[in-house]
Amino acid sequence: VSSSAEEVVASYLERIEKSNINAFTCIAEDAIEQAKKVDSLDIEGPLAGVPIAIKDNISTKGLSTTCSSAILEGYVPPYDAHVIERLRKAGAVIIGKSNMDEFGMGTSTETSTYGPTLNPWDTERVAGGSSGGSAAAVAAGQVPVSLGSDTGGSVRCPAAFCGAVGLKPTYGAVSRYGLVSYANSLEQIGPLANRVEDVAALMDVIGTYDNRDSTCVKHNAGYTDTLQDGVDGLKIGVPDEYFGEGIDDNVQKLVWDAIGKFEDMGAEYTKVSMPNTPYALAAYYIIAMSEASSNLARFDGTRYGNRSEGENWHMMASKTRQEKFGAEVKRRILLGTYALSAGYHDKYYLKALKVRTLVKQDFERAFEDVDVLMAPTMPTPAFKIGEKMDDPLSLYLSDVNTVPINLAGVPSISVPCGFSEGLPVGLQVIGNYFDEATILKAAHSFE
Numbered sequence: 001v002s003s004s005a006e007e008v009v010a011s012y013l014e015r016i017e018k019s020n021i022n023a024f025t026c027i028a029e030d031a032i033e034q035a036k037k038v039d040s041l042d043i044e045g046p047l048a049g050v051p052i053a054i055k056d057n058i059s060t061k062g063l064s065t066t067c068s069s070a071i072l073e074g075y076v077p078p079y080d081a082h083v084i085e086r087l088r089k090a091g092a093v094i095i096g097k098s099n100m101d102e103f104g105m106g107t108s109t110e111t112s113t114y115g116p117t118l119n120p121w122d123t124e125r126v127a128g129g130s131s132g133g134s135a136a137a138v139a140a141g142q143v144p145v146s147l148g149s150d151t152g153g154s155v156r157c158p159a160a161f162c163g164a165v166g167l168k169p170t171y172g173a174v175s176r177y178g179l180v181s182y183a184n185s186l187e188q189i190g191p192l193a194n195r196v197e198d199v200a201a202l203m204d205v206i207g208t209y210d211n212r213d214s215t216c217v218k219h220n221a222g223y224t225d226t227l228q229d230g231v232d233g234l235k236i237g238v239p240d241e242y243f244g245e246g247i248d249d250n251v252q253k254l255v256w257d258a259i260g261k262f263e264d265m266g267a268e269y270t271k272v273s274m275p276n277t278p279y280a281l282a283a284y285y286i287i288a289m290s291e292a293s294s295n296l297a298r299f300d301g302t303r304y305g306n307r308s309e310g311e312n313w314h315m316m317a318s319k320t321r322q323e324k325f326g327a328e329v330k331r332r333i334l335l336g337t338y339a340l341s342a343g344y345h346d347k348y349y350l351k352a353l354k355v356r357t358l359v360k361q362d363f364e365r366a367f368e369d370v371d372v373l374m375a376p377t378m379p380t381p382a383f384k385i386g387e388k389m390d391d392p393l394s395l396y397l398s399d400v401n402t403v404p405i406n407l408a409g410v411p412s413i414s415v416p417c418g419f420s421e422g423l424p425v426g427l428q429v430i431g432n433y434f435d436e437a438t439i440l441k442a443a444h445s446f447e
């Protein structure tokens with residue numbers, strides 16, 4: 001039975017309206033209009049008439065973009081991000097903006113000024129972050145597909161916690177034009193869905209070259225071409241360091257079970273060592289906070305969104321930043337400024353960049369011998385809302401298996417691999433630079 005785009009979008013809007021998981025920061029008032037246009041234009045292709053949720057840090061023309069921060073309340077971008085232009089052209093319907101940690105800073109979507117997104121599997125638990133709304137909306141069937149962004153795990157973590165599929169593309173594979181920067185040398189926009197096929201179809205649309213992002217690389221796309229090829233002869237590397245202290249026993253077991261299934265399908269595995277992994281987390285947070293302190297300097301009440309009153313510009317700018325940034329954002333701006341300041345720059349920032357190179361070399365060495373790496377996405381299943389909010393360090397620690405991938409810039413996909421006490425667990429499949437095709441194929445054969 002074929003339905004019109006208008007019917008499809010209307011039925012998804014109804015589902016969103018009935019839900020109480022707080023996955024959206026706003027709904028597009030023109031969603032039905034967009035769908036009618038798709039119907040009348042007779043657009044063909046896999047995304048024609050498909051409703052999509054967009055993380056609220058991706059610029060959408062005429063539709064509020066707040067990064068879930070009070071400082072951007074009321075900001076409506078005058079232009080579309082590259083990925084949005086591509087989606088519209090493919091006939092996708094931008095149905096709304098999804099909730100996130102403020103400016104992408106978090107692992108649970110609890111730092112959002114709109115409150116946390118609830119995990120559809122257990123509403124007392126977090127959806128993961130920072131793209132929690134994008135993952136929860138997909139998992140709850142409120143949209144078939146969504147976009148998130150991944151600076152240090154923000155697509156893969158919520159995908160794992162919500163039982164969805166999420167891809168962090170190779171750095172440079174997807175244009176960041178129109179993505180509000182948190183830590184620009186680490187992040188990529190990435191797709192989420194319930195099936196690998198849909199993630200690949202989204203990549204075909206958004207993963208095209210764009211000269212407005214100077215770090216975007218011309219490459220051969222074709223993300224869906226080899227999806228059905230199977231994993232016979234695939235060489236899997238299992239990095240010991242990703243199964244260390246703090247990684248839940250059940251999670252480890254489910255990931256090993258998954259690797260067993262790959263063996264049954266004709267793949268083989270070897271253990272590999274990535275000795276610089278233990279230093280990645282600290283290096284990531286120094287680099288991410290340093291870049292954030294610079295990127296967020298533009299929010300001073302002058303140009304975008306919301307402002308506080310002050311008797312002169314200086315008072316207005318400082319009161320705006322004091323009152324409208326949340327606690328976690330301020331903590332990171334302060335720590336990042338400290339790490340970059342004269343006298344400490346060499347000790348922290350430069351040291352972190354050196355570690356980054358070593359982490360990258362670990363990946364390059366591993367991929368001389370294997371096609372993909374497999375590891376747990378997150379150390380545990382979704383935790384309780386509020387459980388880690390008073391202890392930022394314990395939240396940072398849960399990024400231990402996702403941040404090395406961003407430091408290196410390689411692609412990685414999280415795909416569901418079972419349940420631990422009723423909560424979904426994610427398997428992470430990491431690939432070589434611009435070899436999304438292989439990890440998509442592997443993840444697809446495992447579904």
Ligand code: GLN
Binds near residue numbers: 149152
């Ligand atoms: N949790 C990590 C952080 O807070 C990653 C966030 C992200 O990928 N945007 O920086």
